[in-house]
Amino acid sequence: MLKKLYLIVSLFTITATSAFAQQSLDVNFNGMAFLDNREYKAFIPRSRTYSGTRTDLDFGLNLDSLHHFIVGANALHEFGAVPFFRKVDPIAYYKYGNSTTNWNFYAGAFPREELLTDYPRALLNDTLRYYRPNVEGLMARYQNEHFTETAWIDWVSRQTLTQREQFLFGLSGKYKPQPYGPFYVSHYFLLMHDAGAEVLLPTDHITDNGGAEIKLGMDFSHKTVFDSLTVEAGGLMSLERSRGVDGFRTPKGFVFKAFLSYHKFALYEEFYKGQGSNIVYGDSYYSKPTYNRVDLIYTPFLTDRVKGQFIFSFHFSPGNLNDNQQVFRVSYDLGRKVLKRFERD
Numbered sequence: 235m236l237k238k239l240y241l242i243v244s245l246f247t248i249t250a251t252s253a254f255a256q257q258s259l260d261v262n263f264n265g266m267a268f269l270d271n272r273e274y275k276a277f278i279p280r281s282r283t284y285s286g287t288r289t290d291l292d293f294g295l296n297l298d299s300l301h302h303f304i305v306g307a308n309a310l311h312e313f314g315a316v317p318f319f320r321k322v323d324p325i326a327y328y329k330y331g332n333s334t335t336n337w338n339f340y341a342g343a344f345p346r347e348e349l350l351t352d353y354p355r356a357l358l359n360d361t362l363r364y365y366r367p368n369v370e371g372l373m374a375r376y377q378n379e380h381f382t383e384t385a386w387i388d389w390v391s392r393q394t395l396t397q398r399e400q401f402l403f404g405l406s407g408k409y410k411p412q413p414y415g416p417f418y419v420s421h422y423f424l425l426m427h428d429a430g431a432e433v434l435l436p437t438d439h440i441t442d443n444g445g446a447e448i449k450l451g452m453d454f455s456h457k458t459v460f461d462s463l464t465v466e467a468g469g470l471m472s473l474e475r476s477r478g479v480d481g482f483r484t485p486k487g488f489v490f491k492a493f494l495s496y497h498k499f500a501l502y503e504e505f506y507k508g509q510g511s512n513i514v515y516g517d518s519y520y521s522k523p524t525y526n527r528v529d530l531i532y533t534p535f536l537t538d539r540v541k542g543q544f545i546f547s548f549h550f551s552p553g554n555l556n557d558n559q560q561v562f563r564v565s566y567d568l569g570r571k572v573l574k575r576f577e578r579d
Contacts, residue, residue: 349373369388470486505527525549544561
């Protein structure tokens with residue numbers, strides 16, 4: 235794999251320097267080590283320890299401040315696994331825009347970290363950070379001082395004689411009437427379309443599965459003694475159907491979330507009450523009619539490049555009041571470093 239990556243990077247560099255008059259070639263290295271122990275009586279198959287490390291190395295070709303081409307690889311090693319790298323996900327995408335533009339656009343296989351990791355766990359569960367770090371498709375984002383909206387599509391599986399065609403598409407956004415005011419409205423939506431394999435069995439059906447969440451929130455961060463203080467409340471609805479069998483089933487419920495932090499300590503509260511939902515990529519606890527999660531968070535070190543965090547989680551659902559989880563994660567990002575600048579002729 236390393237030889238293939240070296241060959242790709244070499245060809246990429248040669249092509250860049252000879253065919254175009256690019257401004258710069260840069261490199262980025264980031265990753266995460268994780269130890270996530272889950273003691274779940276409510277969901278025995280998920281009661282296990284997830285542990286490993288992810289490393290992301292990629293190279294960027296910057297035509298100017300708006301047009302960027304990035305190639306590289308994101309490799310996963312689970313502690314104790316043989317061979318060393320369990321899975322290597324290629325990175326190859328085009329990006330338009332930068333931190334100062336209203337529009338940003340991505341096309342290809344690009345990291346979901348910092349782009350879609352704000353999705354509620356009810357819709358996208360947190361193990362995707364470990365085992366599916368890339369989005370394979372398209373994403374467009376528009377933002378200004380009041381409004382942010384993101385649209386994306388992610389191919390999960392390509393159709394073959396035996397493999398099912400599956401893709402996710404979604405929308406998310408946030409609106410603040412006053413840029414520095416406390417009130418905001420946020421929404422999240424996703425739907426997975428499962429078209430099946432090329433040859434459908436008699437018992438197979440095309441299915442659609444997803445959900446939506448809309449919340450009213452207040453952000454008092456840096457306006458009290460706490461570093462962060464946010465409160466949100468709203469509704470969750472799931473969408474489930476098998477075409478030719480039934481119409482959309484739409485279980486609904488109430489969600490409440492609160493987060494506060496003070497220096498190295500933080501508390502997160504998440505509550506759901508309603509009809510149980512079965513969202514394929516969502517957290518299984520939301521299939522329960524009542525669910526409460528409490529996170530106690532300690533961040534021993536936090537710098538511009540490195541973050542280390544302990545999270546002790548307690549999960550409460552009907553008949554299961556002792557489910558718990560212990561997580562330690564270290565994430566690092568060395569930032570994009572310029573390797574070479576090219577002068578235009």
